[in-house]
Amino acid sequence: MATAAVVQASSVFAAFDKDGDGKVSADELRGSMTAALGEEVSEEEAAAILATVDADGDGLLDQEEFSRLAEGVAGDEADDDEVRRRCLKEAFAMYATEGGDEGARITPASLMRMLDKLLESSTEKMELEECRAMICRFDLNGDGVLSFDEFMVMMMGNV
Known part of the structure; x- marks a missing residue:
């Protein structure tokens, strides 16, 4: 059901948005990834992941940008497949x-x-x-x- 998927996506976004400001910072992304993966994610790694989908350049992810992160979408078409695959592997590892x-x-x-x-x-x-x-x-x-x-x-x- 499409509505359930939207609710689920919103819930995941809300879980990452620890301060509830409607944006996910590199620190929030890092903390959630560290908790999920069970191993430390560096500040640089979190910032690099965030930068791949931060369309407006504010250093934060809104819900739309966060959704693109889940989809593994990046800006440079030549690198899209590799970036998408790497992002998906990281996400897969969180659940697997x-x-x-x-x-x-x-x-x-x-x-x-x-x-x-x-x-x-x-x-x-x-x-x-x-x-x-x-x-x-x-x-x-x-x-x-x-x-x-x-x-x-x-x-x-x-x-």
């Missing part, structure tokens, strides 16, 4: 189980854990069945989990 590039998968349980982390300040929590349903929509081979390729299809909206 361990297993290296080839073995990593997003399971219903790993999706639920990440969404709980991202939405920790929200009263709305995802149930395992809801996560299964989300995965099922994009699970092209029917194995009950999302591979990176399936995740990429989901994020790019090519279904």
Whole structure:
């Protein structure tokens, strides 16, 4: 349902926007990524990621720019595919189980854990069945989990 996707995107944006000012700063991006990944993200990395989609140059991400970050869109067409793929790999790694590039998968349980982390300040929590349903929509081979390729299809909206 399109409305549910918009609500979900807004909830994720709100989880990153810790001070509630309607913008995500490099520090907020860094803190959320560090919490989600379980390892330190440098100030430089967060600033570089933010800069790839900061269309108005204010050093902050509004909701539209944040959405472009999730889509992996960058300005230079020659580098678009590589930047998009790198951004998607980073996002995928936040949700996926361990297993290296080839073995990593997003399971219903790993999706639920990440969404709980991202939405920790929200009263709305995802149930395992809801996560299964989300995965099922994009699970092209029917194995009950999302591979990176399936995740990429989901994020790019090519279904």
